[in-house]
Amino acid sequence: MTCPTAPVNATNGTACGAGVRCSASDALRWFGLSDQTGPATDQISFPMRRVRAGRSLVVEGQPFEKLHLVSGGSFKCVQTDLDGYEQVLAFAIHGDIIGLDGLGQTRHGSGAVALEDATVVTLPVADLLAMGRHVPALEVLLHNAAGAEVARRGDTQYLMSAPSSEVRVARFLLQFARRQAALGHSGRRLRMCMTRRDIASYLGVAHETVSRALTALAHDGCIQVSHRDIELIDLEALNELQRVTRGRQTRERRADTASKATAAALIKAAEAAQVSTLQ
Amino acid sequence: MTCPTAPVNATNGTACGAGVRCSASDALRWFGLSDQTGPATDQISFPMRRVRAGRSLVVEGQPFEKLHLVSGGSFKCVQTDLDGYEQVLAFAIHGDIIGLDGLGQTRHGSGAVALEDATVVTLPVADLLAMGRHVPALEVLLHNAAGAEVARRGDTQYLMSAPSSEVRVARFLLQFARRQAALGHSGRRLRMCMTRRDIASYLGVAHETVSRALTALAHDGCIQVSHRDIELIDLEALNELQRVTRGRQTRERRADTASKATAAALIKAAEAAQVSTLQ
DNA sequence: CGAATCTTTGAACTGAGTCAATTAAAGTGG
DNA sequence: CCACTTTAATTGACTCAGTTCAAAGATTCG
Numbered sequence: 001m002t003c004p005t006a007p008v009n010a011t012n013g014t015a016c017g018a019g020v021r022c023s024a025s026d027a028l029r030w031f032g033l034s035d036q037t038g039p040a041t042d043q044i045s046f047p048m049r050r051v052r053a054g055r056s057l058v059v060e061g062q063p064f065e066k067l068h069l070v071s072g073g074s075f076k077c078v079q080t081d082l083d084g085y086e087q088v089l090a091f092a093i094h095g096d097i098i099g100l101d102g103l104g105q106t107r108h109g110s111g112a113v114a115l116e117d118a119t120v121v122t123l124p125v126a127d128l129l130a131m132g133r134h135v136p137a138l139e140v141l142l143h144n145a146a147g148a149e150v151a152r153r154g155d156t157q158y159l160m161s162a163p164s165s166e167v168r169v170a171r172f173l174l175q176f177a178r179r180q181a182a183l184g185h186s187g188r189r190l191r192m193c194m195t196r197r198d199i200a201s202y203l204g205v206a207h208e209t210v211s212r213a214l215t216a217l218a219h220d221g222c223i224q225v226s227h228r229d230i231e232l233i234d235l236e237a238l239n240e241l242q243r244v245t246r247g248r249q250t251r252e253r254r255a256d257t258a259s260k261a262t263a264a265a266l267i268k269a270a271e272a273a274q275v276s277t278l279q
Numbered sequence: 280m281t282c283p284t285a286p287v288n289a290t291n292g293t294a295c296g297a298g299v300r301c302s303a304s305d306a307l308r309w310f311g312l313s314d315q316t317g318p319a320t321d322q323i324s325f326p327m328r329r330v331r332a333g334r335s336l337v338v339e340g341q342p343f344e345k346l347h348l349v350s351g352g353s354f355k356c357v358q359t360d361l362d363g364y365e366q367v368l369a370f371a372i373h374g375d376i377i378g379l380d381g382l383g384q385t386r387h388g389s390g391a392v393a394l395e396d397a398t399v400v401t402l403p404v405a406d407l408l409a410m411g412r413h414v415p416a417l418e419v420l421l422h423n424a425a426g427a428e429v430a431r432r433g434d435t436q437y438l439m440s441a442p443s444s445e446v447r448v449a450r451f452l453l454q455f456a457r458r459q460a461a462l463g464h465s466g467r468r469l470r471m472c473m474t475r476r477d478i479a480s481y482l483g484v485a486h487e488t489v490s491r492a493l494t495a496l497a498h499d500g501c502i503q504v505s506h507r508d509i510e511l512i513d514l515e516a517l518n519e520l521q522r523v524t525r526g527r528q529t530r531e532r533r534a535d536t537a538s539k540a541t542a543a544a545l546i547k548a549a550e551a552a553q554v555s556t557l558q
Numbered sequence: 559c560g561a562a563t564c565t566t567t568g569a570a571c572t573g574a575g576t577c578a579a580t581t582a583a584a585g586t587g588g
Numbered sequence: 589c590c591a592c593t594t595t596a597a598t599t600g601a602c603t604c605a606g607t608t609c610a611a612a613g614a615t616t617c618g
Contacts, residue, residue, distance in 0.1 A: 079433055079436075079437055081437075081522075082522055083522060087436065087437050087440050089433050089436050089437075100425070100426065100429050101426060101429040101430040101433055102426060103422045103423070103425050103426030103429065104419065104422040104423030104424070104425065104426035104427065105423075105426050105427070105430065109429075109430040109433060110430075110433055129418070133412060139408070140383065143382045143383040143425075144382070144383030144384075145383070146379070146382050146383065146422075146425040146426075146429070147379065147380060147381060147382030147383040147384050147425075148383065148384070149429050150379050150380040150382070150388075150425070150428050150429055150432065151380040151384065151388040151389075153429065153432035153433065153436065154358055154368050154380055154388060154389055154432065156436060157358075157366065157368050157432065157435060157436065157439065158358055158360075158366050158368075160436065160439045160440070160483055161366050161439070161480070161483040162483075163483070163484075163485075163573095163606085163607070164573080164574095165573080165574065166573095195595090195596065195597090196596075196597060196598095197596080197597095201440070204439055204440040204441075204442070204483075205442075205574075205575085206442075206574070206575050206576075207596090207597085208574090208575080208576085208597090208598080208599085209573095209574060209575075210597095211597060211598055211599080212574085212598085212599080214598095215598075215599085227582090227583080227597085243360075243361055243362060442574090442575070442605095443605080443606095444605080444606065445605095474563090474564065474565090475564070475565065475566095476564080476565095484606075484607090485606070485607055485608075486564090486565085487565090487566080487567085487606085487607080487608085488605090488606060488607075490565060490566055490567080491566085491567080491606085493566095494566075494567085506565085506614085506615080
């Protein structure tokens with residue numbers, strides 16, 4: 001799924017100094033829209049930028065001018081409190097676009113910090129819109145990115161809604177695994193690029209609780225943890241757990257299941273079934 | 280802020296039967312982009328649709344074809360679980376656009392249910408994109424809506440991250456008040472269109488907890504509750520409470536405040552100051 | 559007017575937050 | 589390259605806020 005052919009002069013994502021550019025075709029491929037590439041997008045190029053671990057790519061409140069497509073490394077998207085408390089809104093990995101909350105706004109509503117040395121493709125919004133009129137692929141990219149971002153944040157809300165912290169962690173692991181798998185990586189062996197504290201902020205729990213939940217899941221044989229390497233052992237069990245909204249399912253809720261199960265739920269069930277194919 | 284002039288034949292939002300249309304200029308005004316209206320947008324019209332209380336405007340999993348601008352009434356945006364558990368992702372009121380999570384996707388990721396009899400302007404996406412090439416206002420509308428939706432969901436994540444349920448409820452009330460005030464309504468006297476259960480789902484707590492938090496806030500003199508009418512009495516105190524991440528502020532966090540307070544935080548402080556001007 | 563839903567309140571239990579202390583890892587600088 | 593500092597992660601003990609269960613009013617709707 002990662003592109004084998006790298007036209008123009010993108011030195012294959014990971015290694016690229018200042019001044020290096022990358023074609024719009026590359027950007028589209030990285031984003032997952034290979035079918036939108038063509039002669040027109042080969043002609044267009046965007047600048048790339050390196051960001052060192054711990055540095056900010058986007059600062060909250062900054063004027064909104066550019067979007068950033070992550071080509072290497074990873075980021076956390078954060079919103080900072082009046083009191084300096086840092087709420088993690090999302091983790092961005094290869095193929096994700098950062099800065100969409102600024103669309104149509106004058107300023108960025110959230111910042112982005114590199115979790116490790118990273119590389120991004122800089123997409124100037126003004127150019128994107130101007131060129132989008134003649135190159136539909138760019139318009140498709142923008143709309144796709146916006147819709148996906150809204151949907152992804154909805155998933156995160158769902159994730160945070162689980163009252164049990166163990167369930168939250170399980171859902172997080174599965175969400176992360178699914179995204180890794182979509183990039184062609186292993187969906188079983190995960191390298192967590194963020195600290196436990198970041199995960200905790202993202203999930204809305206204390207960082208000690210994340211630790212405890214991970215060790216609990218490990219004891220149950222669902223996963224195997226060593227430092228930041230997590231291996232998903234029993235996907236079946238993880239899914240079982242993740243589905244439970246609260247500790248153990250109550251009879252009432254079980255009764256609801258049969259009656260309320262809608263077409264939407266069935267579609268989701270089909271999607272969920274794919275989890276077992278994480279390789 | 281609500282438009283006084285209603286061209287074409289929109290019978291002023293609330294009352295409008297089937298077949299009624301509304302001009303793009305009206306839609307732009309309702310959305311809050313009055314400055315984007317012009318002769319071109321006066322020429323364009325969109326169909327309007329009534330939705331009875333309790334009925335679905337959008338069903339999860341449905342093919343994505345249209346966006347909906349709420350012109351009257353209100354909606355809850357929901358995502359349904361495999362087990363039929365309904366997670367409320369957002370409440371949409373006048374001026375909000377529903378369905379943005381489908382942008383660039385083939386299907387809607389979440390549904391929308393009317394909380395009371397409501398009216399929406401139907402915006403066919405294909406038309407919107409086609410006309411957007413010649414009428415920039417429509418493009419602006421779309422991008423503005425997408426960016427605002429992403430930002431709003433970020434706010435919701437922040438809201439849900441508060442570990443104390445009382446804080447969550449306080450934040451919710453202030454968020455709701457701010458939105459009402461932005462529409463020109465009173466930001467002090469609120470008519471809650473949703474059930475406690477809906478609020479609870481939105482906040483990620485038990486519905487009993489919402490009840491208790493409201494009565495607690497009422498006892499403290501912050502608010503006054505009678506059925507679904509809530510009056511914000513002591514905005515100062517509510518803001519004080521809302522800022523606190525956890526029950527009472529710890530010394531450590533207080534120490535962080537001074538050092539970590541960034542430019543972003545200062546901008547936010549300025550925004551927050553506006554809360555007192557809720558009228 | 560009755561049925562259903564919504565809302566509030568009470569009581570008991572427990573999960574998760576806080577505090578604290580230990581171990582492990584990752585930078586830093588001589 | 590190794591002591592040294594700093595930050596990250598784990599684990600334990602304690603407490604309390606919030607969930608769950610239950611039951612009684614209030615409100616809405618047919």
